[in-house]
Structures are given as structure tokens and as C-alpha cells.
Amino acid sequence: MTTTQILADRRAHIHEKGTAPFNIACEKQSVAGSVSQRACVFCGSRVVLYPIADALHVIHGPIGCAAYTWDIRGAWSSGPQLHRMSFSTDLQEKDVVFGGEKKLYQALVELIEHYRPKAAFIYSTCIVGLIGDDVEAICRRVSAETGVETIPVHSEGFKGSKKDGYTAACNALDQLVGTGDTTGISPLSINILGDFNIAGETWVIKDYYKKMGVDVVATITGDGRVDDIRRCHGAALNVVQCSGSMTQLAMKMKQEYGIPIIRVSYFGIEDMSKALYDVAEYLNDKTVMKNTQNLVRDEVSNLVPQLRKYKHDLQGKRAAVYTGGAFKALSMIRSLRTLGMKTVIAGSQTGNKQDYKRLQELSDEGTVILDDTNPLELAKFLEEKKADLLIGGVKERPIAYKLGLGFCDHNHERKIGLAGFEGMLNFAKEVHGTVTSPVWKLASLRDRLVDRHRLLDGDRSRNGNRFVEGGNAS
Amino acid sequence: MIASLPVSQHFTATRNACKLCTPLGACLAFSGIEGALPFLHGSQGCSTYIRRYMISHFREPMDIASSNFGEHTAIFGGGKNIRIGLANVIEGYNPTMIGIATTCLSETIGDDVKMFLHEFRKDHEGEALPHLVHVATPSYTGTHATGYHDAVRAIVDVLAKPGPTIKGLVNVIPGMLSPADLRWLKQVVADFGLDPILLPDYSDRLDGGTWSEYKKLPPGGTTIDQAARMGQAQATLEFGFTTKQSTSAGTLLEKKFGIPCHRLGVPIGVGDTDALFDKLQQISGRPIPESYTAKRERLVDSYIDAHKYVIGKRVVVFGEEDLVVGMTAMMGEVGLKPVLCSSGGKSGKMADCIHAAAPEIAEHCEIREGVDFEEIADHARELKPDLLVGNSKGYKLARELNVPLIRVGFPIHDRIGGARILHVGYDGAQARFDSIANSLLEIRQQDSDVGFTYF
Numbered sequence: 039m040t041t042t043q044i045l046a047d048r049r050a051h052i053h054e055k056g057t058a059p060f061n062i063a064c065e066k067q068s069v070a071g072s073v074s075q076r077a078c079v080f081c082g083s084r085v086v087l088y089p090i091a092d093a094l095h096v097i098h099g100p101i102g103c104a105a106y107t108w109d110i111r112g113a114w115s116s117g118p119q120l121h122r123m124s125f126s127t128d129l130q131e132k133d134v135v136f137g138g139e140k141k142l143y144q145a146l147v148e149l150i151e152h153y154r155p156k157a158a159f160i161y162s163t164c165i166v167g168l169i170g171d172d173v174e175a176i177c178r179r180v181s182a183e184t185g186v187e188t189i190p191v192h193s194e195g196f197k198g199s200k201k202d203g204y205t206a207a208c209n210a211l212d213q214l215v216g217t218g219d220t221t222g223i224s225p226l227s228i229n230i231l232g233d234f235n236i237a238g239e240t241w242v243i244k245d246y247y248k249k250m251g252v253d254v255v256a257t258i259t260g261d262g263r264v265d266d267i268r269r270c271h272g273a274a275l276n277v278v279q280c281s282g283s284m285t286q287l288a289m290k291m292k293q294e295y296g297i298p299i300i301r302v303s304y305f306g307i308e309d310m311s312k313a314l315y316d317v318a319e320y321l322n323d324k325t326v327m328k329n330t331q332n333l334v335r336d337e338v339s340n341l342v343p344q345l346r347k348y349k350h351d352l353q354g355k356r357a358a359v360y361t362g363g364a365f366k367a368l369s370m371i372r373s374l375r376t377l378g379m380k381t382v383i384a385g386s387q388t389g390n391k392q393d394y395k396r397l398q399e400l401s402d403e404g405t406v407i408l409d410d411t412n413p414l415e416l417a418k419f420l421e422e423k424k425a426d427l428l429i430g431g432v433k434e435r436p437i438a439y440k441l442g443l444g445f446c447d448h449n450h451e452r453k454i455g456l457a458g459f460e461g462m463l464n465f466a467k468e469v470h471g472t473v474t475s476p477v478w479k480l481a482s483l484r485d486r487l488v489d490r491h492r493l494l495d496g497d498r499s500r501n502g503n504r505f506v507e508g509g510n511a512s
Numbered sequence: 513m514i515a516s517l518p519v520s521q522h523f524t525a526t527r528n529a530c531k532l533c534t535p536l537g538a539c540l541a542f543s544g545i546e547g548a549l550p551f552l553h554g555s556q557g558c559s560t561y562i563r564r565y566m567i568s569h570f571r572e573p574m575d576i577a578s579s580n581f582g583e584h585t586a587i588f589g590g591g592k593n594i595r596i597g598l599a600n601v602i603e604g605y606n607p608t609m610i611g612i613a614t615t616c617l618s619e620t621i622g623d624d625v626k627m628f629l630h631e632f633r634k635d636h637e638g639e640a641l642p643h644l645v646h647v648a649t650p651s652y653t654g655t656h657a658t659g660y661h662d663a664v665r666a667i668v669d670v671l672a673k674p675g676p677t678i679k680g681l682v683n684v685i686p687g688m689l690s691p692a693d694l695r696w697l698k699q700v701v702a703d704f705g706l707d708p709i710l711l712p713d714y715s716d717r718l719d720g721g722t723w724s725e726y727k728k729l730p731p732g733g734t735t736i737d738q739a740a741r742m743g744q745a746q747a748t749l750e751f752g753f754t755t756k757q758s759t760s761a762g763t764l765l766e767k768k769f770g771i772p773c774h775r776l777g778v779p780i781g782v783g784d785t786d787a788l789f790d791k792l793q794q795i796s797g798r799p800i801p802e803s804y805t806a807k808r809e810r811l812v813d814s815y816i817d818a819h820k821y822v823i824g825k826r827v828v829v830f831g832e833e834d835l836v837v838g839m840t841a842m843m844g845e846v847g848l849k850p851v852l853c854s855s856g857g858k859s860g861k862m863a864d865c866i867h868a869a870a871p872e873i874a875e876h877c878e879i880r881e882g883v884d885f886e887e888i889a890d891h892a893r894e895l896k897p898d899l900l901v902g903n904s905k906g907y908k909l910a911r912e913l914n915v916p917l918i919r920v921g922f923p924i925h926d927r928i929g930g931a932r933i934l935h936v937g938y939d940g941a942q943a944r945f946d947s948i949a950n951s952l953l954e955i956r957q958q959d960s961d962v963g964f965t966y967f
């Protein structure tokens with residue numbers, strides 16, 4: 039096994055349940071040289087706003103930040119696809135020296151004329167924070183001249199972490215909220231916050247609510263539309279998933295419009311059912327409650343028998359979970375339990391104290407909780423805890439594969455919906471397919487071959503040239 | 513208000529870039545040294561995005577450290593962060609070399625990385641430190657190709673050492689090729705009885721096998737020893753004409769150690785592969801091994817077998833400039849008709865290179881540097897190509913035009929095996945030509961009402 043010493047500055051970010059009182063360090067800047075799996079403020083803003091499909095998303099800075107996020111997420115749209123374009127001011131040396139305002143202005147006016155978006159989000163990246171462009175003023179001017187609301191997103195990468203990017207995104211969204219007409223919105227209505235329609239998941243969830251008799255005013259931001267967001271303050275309830283990214287917007291709407299908030303998760307049978315029941319309960323409508331009961335009963339009774347065969351094969355296998363936000367990890371642990379699996383490592387890039395506390399409460403003794411980990415630590419604990427599966431994103435995938443264990447993509451790039459009841463079935467299939475794949479046998483066969491050679495070599499040296507003699511004798 | 517505005521034809525913004533940023537290229541180059549770890553001096557996001565982008569292509573571990581700028585760092589400079597970062601990387605990975613590339617951020621605040629490294633070495637005097645190789649890669653001055661070449665040069669500058677010439681030792685500066693290409697080059701040079709040193713050589717590190725335990729640093733790569741011996745080589749082979757010759761690694765080896773540098777086109781297609789084999793004959797004094805002449809004959813034979821299926825077919829080519837030149841030359845050989853050769857790079861040399869490598873097609877071909885994918889798309893819609901040749905980011909256009917995309921170069925994000933795509937040599941031309949010809953046949957088959965079963 040590889041021996042990895044944990045860096046001194048990292049020790050406080052790691053907790054093994056049952057070994058010490060729980061007091062994990064988190065919400066800190068990543069340790070320099072630690073190869074964190076996190077991205078930056080810009081990343082946080084971009085992931086939250088990106089699914090708004092009829093908006094123009096322009097990244098102000100040199101080319102990289104835009105190039106690496108071109109069509110990066112599987113956030114599907116049922117209509118416009120403008121969000122899947124990568125627009126950059128592609129700053130050059132002279133812009134860095136003389137400022138990029140002119141270029142930004144020109145770029146925006148042309149793009150808005152051509153693509154006629156419903157609104158425009160202008161993301162500032164690291165350099166913009168240094169060269170001092172007045173992005174705010176340019177946005178005001180462009181808004182006035184084109185009539186298209188142009189909203190600055192203060193997402194300079196170095197000014198905090200991904201979480202600060204969520205804040206910047208919520209602030210940008212807040213500029214739209216409350217500017218649309220709310221007439222005709224039913225009292226039995228909600229906004230879906232914090233689902234990003236990865237692999238069409240928002241559609242699945244929206245469909246459940248529809249079946250319950252609940253109207254969805256805006257989906258923020260999966261399959262999102264600017265005009266829906268403008269009038270979302272007319273909804274009766276904000277239903278927030280991925281609380282790390284969206285709570286701030288929900289809080290603002292609570293203050294300004296008195297819209298209450300419930301926190302949900304759409305992953306796994308328990309959490310999914312609870313999400314629907316909680317909404318029904320809040321809306322306090324008999325028909326809605328009845329519909330919900332029918333829906334959940336039908337879905338669960340359809341799903342559970344289908345899960346049985348997967349559970350049979352997966353019983354007792356050990357999983358590691360590394361997610362962006364920690365709240366999602368909770369659902370993962372429960373879903374894995376549904377499949378008979380044990381979570382031996384759970385961690386996240388951006389969890390807070392409270393999230394981690396709940397995570398460790400839910401975990402079994404000995405589970406390792408990780409905040410803002412890195413490849414070496416992950417590899418170390420995957421080996422030590424003898425995991426059979428890693429759930430994470432593309433950056434974590436090669437770690438699992440090189441160690442010869444299964445991998446399930448639960449990040450923004452997944453192409454298979456994992457939310458909702460049908461998502462739970464997909465999840466079971468995904469996990470089962472990778473954990474029970476025959477390829478792992480071949481991978482370990484190589485070691486066995488090496489071992490056999492070693493044995494044979496040993497035999498040969500012990501027995502001299504027995505093989506040759508044997509050959510002669512026959 | 514907006515309805516009255518004219519629809520723009522010109523765009524100041526870059527729309528779907530056909531290039532990446534300089535540090536990515538530097539990280540790729542650094543990955544080709546045994547036991548090395550790339551390190552970006554800047555904020556965390558750049559490293560993570562670049563890692564993700566490369567992992568999606570290579571499907572291998574790709575650790576890139578960051579000095580992780582915060583607000584204070586941006587104001588007071590990154591000296592402290594780079595010190596802590598390097599110390600942590602050394603403790604965590606114990607690398608043989610740390611390849612330090614700057615990002616736009618550290619360049620813009622004017623960090624003096626050279627001085628930081630000097631101080632770091634002083635602080636750790638007497639300790640066995642890894643080699644520290646630094647390259648300035650502000651992304652606003654070039655593309656990933658620039659970053660790649662500059663990093664290769666920086667490695668040579670630090671690691672290559674003088675000494676008596678070793679006969680038969682040949683430096684190979686391959687340019688941004690795939691791991692499969694690097695393996696091919698190594699084999700060919702060795703088959704002439706020469707001893708090749710490839711720089712960089714990520715053929716194992718970015719296209720490796722299974723492991724029985726986790727390896728902090730993937731095995732393989734040009735060893736530090738080999739890199740040192742580059743100063744003693746008999747000759748250098750350097751591929752690609754679009755990069756700046758005056759600042760290339762081959763030129764540096766020539767200037768510093770007097771090693772003759774032979775610049776060749778990237779050996780894609782018969783012509784440029786022949787040129788490579790001629791050169792290797794000349795350097796080694798040995799004839800071309802028979803197995804290669806046989807391959808060449810088979811390749812040309814297959815060109816003949818299929819020439820009627822491909823003749824005059826219109827192709828749009830895009831990607832790094834050297835790759836575009838090479839692919840264009842190869843396609844010209846069989847009568848395919850590149851109608852647009854395009855790149856996000858801006859060397860100013862692509863047109864000349866294409867004219868030199870494929871004079872017969874260059875006349876009818878639009879050659880565009882510094883373009884993005886939407887500009888390529890705008891032209892392509894008018895040019896009505898039968899085929900696209902380039903990296904997987906061209907898929908959007910291929911889908912729109914309903915034509916096949918022959919995937920070459922970097923990145924290949926929507927297929928497996930990007931690292932195993934062979935472009936160079938008779939074998940590379942054979943594989944790429946077969947896939948071009950077959951995809952054209954498939955279209956004819958699909959488009960036919962009869963659905964014929966012979967060609």
C-alpha cells in the first residue's frame with residue numbers, strides 16, 4: 039500500500055468517526071500545494087447561473103476560464119441552447135495593460151444584437167479584479183443602450199472560494215427576481231431551487247409536482263428562463279435543494295416577499311419521498327396530499343422490487359463519497375444503505391460545520407470524513423478502508439480506476455439522471471454495473487501473474503534446472 | 513429598442529474558442545518528465561479546470577498543484593504562497609522535478625518567480641531539492657501550443673548538461689502529439705540503431721496501465737538523467753514549423769551545446785514521414801528497416817485502393833497549427849480537398865507551412881489563423897464540407913452539418929482512446945486514412961436508397 043503522510047495543514051480537515059471529539063476544520067482556503075479538487079469563485083457562479091438557457095453568459099477575462107467551461111455541464115434545456123455557447127472577451131496583452139472595458143462593451147453590444155438574449159450575465163475572472171475594469175458601469179451602459187438587462191457577476195477566482203461564487207450568483211439572480219408580473223400564479227405553487235437539470239433531472243421532479251397538482255413557477259436554474267425567474271416571487275413556497283448554492287437567494291426572497299423555505303434532496307427513496315410530502319404538507323391541501331400519497335406509493339412499490347437484485351449483489355460492499363456540497367453526501371449515504379452498501383469515506387469540497395456534523399452523525403463508526411481533500415489523501419483512505427466504489431466527479435475517476443475499484447459519476451457531467459425514483463433505479467444500475475464488472479478481475483490478474491512468476495522463479499532457483507532434466511528424462 | 517439594431521457579422525468576443533490557455537500546454541509538457549509534478553502559480557481554479565480538461569481526454573490521474581492565491585496574495589504578491597506550496601508538494605509527492613508555470617494572475621501582478629525560487633533554494637540549502645523549472649505562461653500572449661513549447665524549452669534550459677558527444681544519441685522534440693505518437697517515434701528512432709531521448713515523453717504517464725497500488729507520481733517519462741544527457745546528443749530532431757524557431761528547445765540545444773538541430777514537418781502522411789526516414793538514414797548511416805518500407809508500400813497501396821472514394825471530398829480541418837498542417841498534407845496526398853484550414857493559434861506561419869507542405873491544395877483552400885469555432889462554423893456553412901477533421905470540440909458543427917468528424921489531436925472528450933490516436937508515421941496515416949475513407953463510404957451507404965453491400 040502507498041504510504042502517504044497527511045500534510046500538517048490538512049490534518050484538521052480530516053476526521054475519523056469514533057477516534058476523537060468531532061471538530062472538523064472547513065470553509066477555509068485550500069492549502070497551497072495540496073492539489074485541492076476545488077475550482078474557484080468563478081466556477082461557483084458559473085455552475086449556478088449556467089443552466090439559464092435564454093441568457094447570454096459572457097466571461098470577461100483571458101480565454102482559459104471560458105474555454106474550460108464550454109458546454110461543460112449536462113444542464114439540459116427544453117428550448118433555447120444559448121447557455122451552451124462559450125463567450126469570452128479573450129483578453130490580450132494590450133487589454134491587460136490598457137484595460138478591457140472597451141473590448142467588453144463592444145463584445146456585449148455585438149453579442150446582444152446577434153443573439154437577442156433575455157438577459158446577459160457578465161462574469162469577471164481573476165484578471166479583471168486586478169486591472170480594475172468598471173464592469174458594473176459597462177453593464178449599466180449596455181443595459182440602457184440595448185434594453186437587455188446586463189448583470190455583472192463578481193466572480194474573480196481568487197476572491198474567496200466556490201461558495202463565494204454561489205453568493206455572487208445569488209446576487210445576480212436577485213436582480214431579476216421581483217421584476218415580472220405575478221398575476222395568475224396559483225396559491226398551490228412553488229419554485230424549484232438548486233436543481234440544475236443535469237441529465238433532465240429537473241423535468242423528472244417537475245413532473246412529480248405536476249402530478250401532485252402543484253404548479254412550478256420557476257426552476258432555478260435547471261432548464262431556467264429569465265422571465266420565469268422575474269416572476270418567481272409570486273410562488274407560495276421555495277423548495278431548495280443544493281442548499282449551499284441557493285439558500286442565500288431563498289433567504290433574500292423570504293425577507294423581501296415572505297416566501298417560506300423548505301430544504302429537500304431528490305436523491306434516494308427516503309429523501310425524494312420526504313421532499314414531496316413536505317411540499318404537500320406545507321401547502322396543506324387535501325387533494326394535493328392525496329395525490330402525493332398515491333404518487334409516492336405507486337413509485338415506491340414499483341421501484342423497490344426492481345432494486346432487490348442489485349441489492350443482493352451489492353450487500354456489504356464499501357463505498358466512498360466525495361461531492362461538491364456536503365448536503366448531497368447525506369443523501370448518498372442513505373441511498374447506498376438502500377442498496378445494502380456501507381459508506382466508509384464521505385467528504386465534500388465546500389461543506390460547512392453543520393453539514394459535516396450531520397454527516398458524521400449519519401455515518402458508521404470508523405467512517406472517514408474529509409473536507410477539501412486531494413488525490414493523495416483520497417487514494418490513501420480508499421486503500422486503507424478497502425472501498426469497492428467511489429462516487430465523485432471526473433477528477434476523482436482515475437483515482438478509483440487506478441486502484442481497481444468502481445466509480446459512479448454524481449457530478450455535473452453525468453449523462454444519466456440520478457434524481458427522483460427513476461433516478462434511484464439508475465443509480466442502482468450504475469453502481470451495480472461498475473462494482474460487479476468483470477474488468478476488475480483482469481486488473482488483479484496481472485498482479486497474480488506477477489506473483490506466479492515470482493513463485494516460479496523461486497521454484498527454479500530452489501530446484502536448479504529441474505525443468506531441463508525433466509525434459510531430458512521424458 | 514433592440515429590434516432596430518443591425519445584426520452583427522463581426523464579433524469582438526471569442527465564441528467557442530479553438531484554443532486553450534498557455535498553462536495547459538506547459539502542464540502537458542511537464543507531465544512528460546519522470547517523477548515530475550506541474551505546479552501553477554496563481555489561483556486554484558486554473559489548476560482544477562486544466563486538470564479536469566486533461567483527465568477527460570487522457571483518462572489518467574493528472575495532479576497539478578496550485579499556489580492558491582487569495583485576496584491577500586493578489587495584493588501582496590505570491591512569494592509566501594509559492595514557498596508553502598512547493599514545500600507541501602515536496603512533502604506530499606517527493607517529485608524529481610516541479611514544473612512551475614505562471615497564470616495570468618501572477619503574471620499580471622508581476623510576481624518575480626525567478627527570485628522566489630532563488631529564495632526558496634536558499635532557504636533549503638543543503639537539502640536535496642527537486643529540480644525547479646519555471647516558465648512564464650501568461651495566457652494572454654499565446655495559446656496552449658505556445659505554453660507547451662516554452663515549457664519544453666525551459667526544461668531543456670535547466671536540465672540539459674554539457675559533455676562529450678555520445679554517438680547515436682538523438683534528441684527528439686516531438687511537439688504536442690499523442691502518447692501513441694510518442695511511442696511510435698521512440699520505436700522508429702531505436703529501429704535505426706539510435707538511442708532516442710524524447711522530451712517530453714508522457715507516453716506512459718498519460719496512457720498507462722493498471723496499478724496494484726496507488727502511485728503518487730505515475731511511472732514513466734523522460735528521466736532527469738536522460739534530460740541531462742540531451743546536451744551530449746549527436747543530433748536533435750524537432751518537429752513542426754509553425755512554432756517560433758528562435759526560441760525552440762532544439763535551437764537552444766544548438767546554441768548552448770552545438771548540437772545540430774534538424775527541423776522537420778510533423779511526420780503525418782507519406783511525404784513528411786519519408787523526410788523523417790531520410791533524415792534518420794542520414795544520421796545513423798543505416799538503411800531504412802524493411803518492415804517500414806513494407807508499411808509504406810501497404811499504405812500507398814491502400815491510398816490507391818480507396819482514392820476514388822475520397823477524391824475531391826471537401827474537408828474542414830481545425831486544431832493546433834502543426835497538426836492542421838500535417839493532416840492537410842496527408843489529405844492532399846490522396847486527393848481529399850481541404851477547403852478550410854483553421855486554428856485558434858496565431859503564429860502567422862500556418863499559410864506558408866501549408867503552401868510548402870501541400871502546394872497543390874493550398875491554392876483552393878482558405879487558411880485562417882486566430883479563429884474560433886463559430887467563425888469556422890460560419891465559413892463551413894458556406895463551404896459545405898463532406899468531412900471535418902479535428903478535435904472533439906468540432907462535434908457541435910459536425911452535428912449541425914450532418915457530416916462525420918474524424919477525431920484527431922486534443923482534446924477528445926466524447927470518445928475513449930484519445931491518448932491512443934496515432935497520427936504520425938506510415939501507421940498513423942494508415943489508421944487515419946482508413947477511418948476517413950470508411951466514414952465516407954458509410955455515408956454513401958446510408959444515403960443510398962438501395963443500401964448496397966459492396967464498394
Ligand code: SF4
Nearest residue numbers: 102103533558616651
Ligand atoms: S486565468 Fe489565465 S491561466 Fe487561468 S484559466 Fe484563465 S486563461 Fe488560463
Ligand code: SF4
Nearest residue numbers: 078103164195557558
Ligand atoms: S483565472 Fe481565476 S476565475 Fe479563471 S479559472 Fe482561474 S481562478 Fe478561476
